[in-house]
Amino acid sequence: MNNKIRVAITGIGMVTPLGHSTEATWQKLMEKKSAIDTIQLFDASHFTAQIAAEVRDFNFNIGIDKKLQRSTIRSTRFALNACEEALQDAGIRPTETTAERWGFSSGSAMITAEYEFWNEFQKKYAADGNLDVKKLAATGMSSISPYDYAAMQNNSGLGLMTKQFNIRGYTISVHTACASGGQALGIGMQAIRRGDADYMLAGGYDSMINPMGMAGFCLLGALSTYNDTPQTASRPFDLTRKGFVLGEGACFMVLENLEKAKARGAKIYAELAGEGNSLSSYRITDSHPSGDGAIQSIESALCDANVSIDQVDYINAHGTSTKMNDFSETNAVKAVFKEYAKQIPISSTKGQMGHLISAAGAVEGAIAALTIAKGIIPMTRNLNVPDPECDLDYVVEGPREKSVNVAMSNSFGFGGTNSSVVFKHPELV
Amino acid sequence: MKKRIVITGMGATTATGINLEQSWQAIKNGESGIRPITQWNVEDWEYKYAAELKEYDPRTMITDRKLLKLISRQDVIGLAAAKQAIDHSGVLEFRNSLSDVTEFNDRTGVYIASPGVKFNQQYDLMPVFAKAQGDLKKFGDVLFDLVHPMWLLRILSNNVLAYVGIENNFKGPNQNIPNHGISGTQAILEAFQAIEANQMDRAIIVGYESAVEPQAQTYYASIGTLSKESLRPFNDHRDGTILAEAGAAIFIETLESAKARGANIYAEILAGAIVNEAMGVFPISENAEGLQRAMQQTLTKANFTANDVGMITAHANGTQNSDASEAYAINKIFGNQIPVTGFKWSVGHSIAAAGVLETALTVKALQEEIVPGIQSLTKLASDCQGINVRPEHQALTKPTALSIARGFSSQHGCLLLQKIE
Numbered sequence: 001m002n003n004k005i006r007v008a009i010t011g012i013g014m015v016t017p018l019g020h021s022t023e024a025t026w027q028k029l030m031e032k033k034s035a036i037d038t039i040q041l042f043d044a045s046h047f048t049a050q051i052a053a054e055v056r057d058f059n060f061n062i063g064i065d066k067k068l069q070r071s072t073i074r075s076t077r078f079a080l081n082a083c084e085e086a087l088q089d090a091g092i093r094p095t096e097t098t099a100e101r102w103g104f105s106s107g108s109a110m111i112t113a114e115y116e117f118w119n120e121f122q123k124k125y126a127a128d129g130n131l132d133v134k135k136l137a138a139t140g141m142s143s144i145s146p147y148d149y150a151a152m153q154n155n156s157g158l159g160l161m162t163k164q165f166n167i168r169g170y171t172i173s174v175h176t177a178c179a180s181g182g183q184a185l186g187i188g189m190q191a192i193r194r195g196d197a198d199y200m201l202a203g204g205y206d207s208m209i210n211p212m213g214m215a216g217f218c219l220l221g222a223l224s225t226y227n228d229t230p231q232t233a234s235r236p237f238d239l240t241r242k243g244f245v246l247g248e249g250a251c252f253m254v255l256e257n258l259e260k261a262k263a264r265g266a267k268i269y270a271e272l273a274g275e276g277n278s279l280s281s282y283r284i285t286d287s288h289p290s291g292d293g294a295i296q297s298i299e300s301a302l303c304d305a306n307v308s309i310d311q312v313d314y315i316n317a318h319g320t321s322t323k324m325n326d327f328s329e330t331n332a333v334k335a336v337f338k339e340y341a342k343q344i345p346i347s348s349t350k351g352q353m354g355h356l357i358s359a360a361g362a363v364e365g366a367i368a369a370l371t372i373a374k375g376i377i378p379m380t381r382n383l384n385v386p387d388p389e390c391d392l393d394y395v396v397e398g399p400r401e402k403s404v405n406v407a408m409s410n411s412f413g414f415g416g417t418n419s420s421v422v423f424k425h426p427e428l429v
Numbered sequence: 430m431k432k433r434i435v436i437t438g439m440g441a442t443t444a445t446g447i448n449l450e451q452s453w454q455a456i457k458n459g460e461s462g463i464r465p466i467t468q469w470n471v472e473d474w475e476y477k478y479a480a481e482l483k484e485y486d487p488r489t490m491i492t493d494r495k496l497l498k499l500i501s502r503q504d505v506i507g508l509a510a511a512k513q514a515i516d517h518s519g520v521l522e523f524r525n526s527l528s529d530v531t532e533f534n535d536r537t538g539v540y541i542a543s544p545g546v547k548f549n550q551q552y553d554l555m556p557v558f559a560k561a562q563g564d565l566k567k568f569g570d571v572l573f574d575l576v577h578p579m580w581l582l583r584i585l586s587n588n589v590l591a592y593v594g595i596e597n598n599f600k601g602p603n604q605n606i607p608n609h610g611i612s613g614t615q616a617i618l619e620a621f622q623a624i625e626a627n628q629m630d631r632a633i634i635v636g637y638e639s640a641v642e643p644q645a646q647t648y649y650a651s652i653g654t655l656s657k658e659s660l661r662p663f664n665d666h667r668d669g670t671i672l673a674e675a676g677a678a679i680f681i682e683t684l685e686s687a688k689a690r691g692a693n694i695y696a697e698i699l700a701g702a703i704v705n706e707a708m709g710v711f712p713i714s715e716n717a718e719g720l721q722r723a724m725q726q727t728l729t730k731a732n733f734t735a736n737d738v739g740m741i742t743a744h745a746n747g748t749q750n751s752d753a754s755e756a757y758a759i760n761k762i763f764g765n766q767i768p769v770t771g772f773k774w775s776v777g778h779s780i781a782a783a784g785v786l787e788t789a790l791t792v793k794a795l796q797e798e799i800v801p802g803i804q805s806l807t808k809l810a811s812d813c814q815g816i817n818v819r820p821e822h823q824a825l826t827k828p829t830a831l832s833i834a835r836g837f838s839s840q841h842g843c844l845l846l847q848k849i850e
Contacts, residue, residue, distance in 0.1 A: 046567070046570050104705070129558070141650060146711070153710065170704065175606075212554060219580050282595070304628075
C-alpha cells in the first residue's frame with residue numbers, strides 16, 4: 001500500500017506555556033526553561049497541587065467579530081490564535097474558491113464551562129448546593145445567555161474556527177482525553193489521503209487550570225505536589241516523580257497534499273507520514289504495565305508510515321511524569337524497537353511545559369516535526385535520579401543536535417486511547 | 430478493490446422501546462414517546478415535554494454493579510445499546526471459537542458519538558461552590574469532603590468508549606466524537622473510512638445522549654428551538670424540536686468477514702459525507718447549501734444518481750429553519766418524487782445519538798420495504814413544499830436510503846445505506 005497520498009505540514013501555530021508562538025515555544029525549549037510556577041490564574045493555595053504551566057500575558061489579537069468573541073472561552077481563544085499563526089505560517093488560507101476543500105479536525109477541551117459561569121450559576125440556581133429547578137423555570141430563560149450556551153458545547157471551538165477562517169469542507173471534533181490532539185492530526189491526514197480535503201487545519205486546545213479542572217485532577221491524586229519547587233515539579237522518567245503538572249494551550253497545523261505543496265513552493269516542515277490509534281481496554285486511568293495498547297498504536301503508525309524500527313531517529317514521549325505512564329511507555333518502546341530501543345533518543349517536553357491534555361498530542365507532534373526541520377531534539381528536563389525501570393536514552397543532558405529523518409510522537413489518554421504519529425523528512429521516500 | 434462494509438448487529442433503547450424492534454414498531458404504529466418530563470418536577474415549566482427513555486433500569490442494563498457507581502445515566506444508556514448490538518451481531522461467539530483472539534481484538538474498533546455537555550456531573554460540584562461562596566481557599570478545603578474522588582472520571586467524555594473497550598476487550602482504532610447533531614453519522618462514517626483504509630476489519634459504533642436535563646431544556650428553549658408539546662416536522666404548525674434520551678449502536682464489518690463467519694447481514698453502508706457551512710455555532714443557511722453538498726458528495730462517492738435512491742430519512746427536527754431549509758435542499762437534489770420520512774416525531778431529538786439511531790431505524794425500513802409515514806404531519810407547511818413526505822406509509826420501490834444529520838457548528842452529514850439481498 002505505497003500509493004497513499006503524501007501529506008505535508010506547511011504551517012504550525014502554537015500558544016503554549018513556554019511561548020505564544022511556535023518560534024517562541026521552540027526558543028524556550030532550547031533554553032531548557034521551565035514554564036511551571038505557582039498558579040496565578042486563581043488562588044490555589046488550598047488545593048493539594050498549587051502549581052501549573054500557565055499561558056501568561058496572553059494577547060488575544062486575531063481580530064474577530066464581537067458576536068463571535070462572546071462565545072469564546074480561554075481555550076478557544078488559544079486555539080483561534082494558534083490557527084491564525086498556522087495559516088500565516090503556511091502562506092495559504094481558505095478563499096471563496098477553495099473553502100470547500102479546506103477541512104478542520106481538532107481535539108477539543110475536556111471541560112468547556114468556565115469557573116466564573118458556574119459560580120454565577122450556583123448563586124442563582126443552586127444557592128444551597130442543589131439545583132433549584134423552580135428558580136430555573138422562573139428566571140432561566142431571561143437570564144441565560146445563548147453565547148454562554150454556545151461556548152459550552154464541546155464542538156463550539158469547531159464552530160468558531162470554521163466561521164473565522166471560512167472552512168467549509170470536512171470538519172470533526174474529537175475528545176479522547178490526553179490522546180485527543182494526536183488523534184486529530186491522524187484524522188486530518190486521513191481526510192487528505194482519501195480526498196475529502198486538500199487542506200486540513202488540525203490540532204488541539206485545552207485549558208483546565210481553573211478551580212474545576214484542578215479539582216478534578218487533585219481529587220484523583222494525579223498531580224505533582226512539589227508545590228515549593230515548581231520548576232522541577234514535572235519529572236518524566238525520574239524515580240522521584242510525584243505525578244504530572246497541568247499545562248494549557250493550543251497547537252494547530254496546516255496539512256496539505258505534499259505534491260501540491262511542493263508545486264506551490266511551500267516551505268515544508270515534514271511529512272505527516274503515518275498514524276496509529278488503539279485502545280488499551282485495560283483500566284480507565286491506568287495503562288498496562290507491559291505497554292500493551294501503546295505497542296499496537298506505535299506499530300500501526302510505523303506500518304502506516306512504511307518505516308522500519310531502525311529508521312526512527314527521535315521519539316517525543318507521552319512521558320507524563322507518572323510512574324504508571326513512564327513505566328508502561330518505556331516497556332512499549334522496548335517491545336516495539338527491540339535492540340534499537342536504547343539507541344533512539346526519547347524525550348518528554350512535559351518536563352518543561354507540563355501536560356496540555358487535549359492539546360498535548362498536537363503540540364508534541366509539532367515539536368517532533370520541528371526536530372526534522374531544525375536538526376535539534378529537545379531534552380527531558382528534571383530527570384536527575386534515573387528510575388532503574390526506565391532505562392532508555394531520555395536526552396537528559398540538554399537539547400541535542402542530531403539529524404532527524406523520522407520522528408514519532410506518542411499520546412496516551414485516560415480511558416485507554418493511544419495515539420502515535422510519525423513524521424518524515426520531506427525528501428525521504 | 431474497494432471494500433464492501435455491512436451492518437451485522439443493531440441495538441437501541443429509546444422513548445418508545447427498550448430495544449430497536451419495539452422502537453421500530455412504535456413508528457409503524459404511529460406512536461410517539463414524547464411525554465411530560467418525569468426526571469424533575471416540571472409543574473412550573475413552560476416547556477414540559479421530552480422523549481425520556483421508555484424504561485430506565487440501570488441494573489438490568491448494566492451487569493457490572495461496581496461500574497454503575499462510576500458512571501452516569503447517559504453512560505449507562507450508551508453501554509446498554511452497545512451490548513445489544515454486540516449480542517445481536519453474534520461476534521463474541523465467533524471470537525470465542527478462534528484459537529488466537531489477538532488479531533481479532535486488535536482489528537476491532539470502537540467509535541462513539543457522545544454528548545457535548547455533561548451538566549449533571551457539573552452539578553456534583555455545586556455543594557462546593559455553595560460552601561465556598563467565591564472563596565477559593567474554602568473551595569480547596571471542602572473539596573475532598575464533598576466530592577467523590579473519581580468525579581473527573583464521571584465527567585469524562587470518553588467513558589463509554591473506555592468501558593465498551595474494557596468489557597469486550599476490543600483494542601483497535603477508536604474515536605470519541607462529541608460533535609453535536611452529526612456525532613452519530615460521523616462516528617459511522619469515520620469507522621467506515623477506517624475499515625476502507627485497512628486500519629481495522631470491524632467496529633462497534635455507539636451513539637448515546639441524555640439531553641433531557643433542566644439546563645439543556647432552558648437553553649434550547651431560549652434560542653427558540655424547542656416545542657411546547659410535540660414534534661411536527663415539515664408541518665404547517667410546527668413550533669420546534671423535542672429533546673430526547675436514547676442509546677443506539679450498530680456493529681459493522683467487511684462483507685467478506687461477515688460472510689466468512691456466517692453472520693446475518695442487515696444492510697450495506699455505501700458512502701457518506703460531512704461538510705460545514707462556516708456560519709458559526711447556531712445559524713444555518715436558508716438554502717442548506719451545505720446539506721446539498723453533503724448529499725451530492727455522498728451520491729458521487731457511491732457512483733449513484735438521485736433517482737437511484739428509494740427513500741430519504743430526513744433530519745426532520747421540527748424547527749422552523751431546519752425543516753424549511755432541509756426541504757429546500759432535498760427538493761433541489763432529489764426533486765419531489767422520492768419518499769421522505771423522519772423519526773424524531775416518534776423518538777425525539779437525541780442529538781449525539783440521533784445519527785446512529787436513525788441509521789438503525791432506516792435499516793429496518795429497508796428490510797421491511799416500508800417508508801414509514803410521519804404520524805404528526807397534518808398539513809405540509811408552505812415553506813416545506815416540494816418533497817414527498819406523508820402521514821401514511823409508502824412502499825419502498827428501490828432498496829437504497831439516504832440518511833441525513835445536521836448539528837451545531839454549521840455541520841451537515843449524510844449516509845447512503847442499501848438493503849442486502
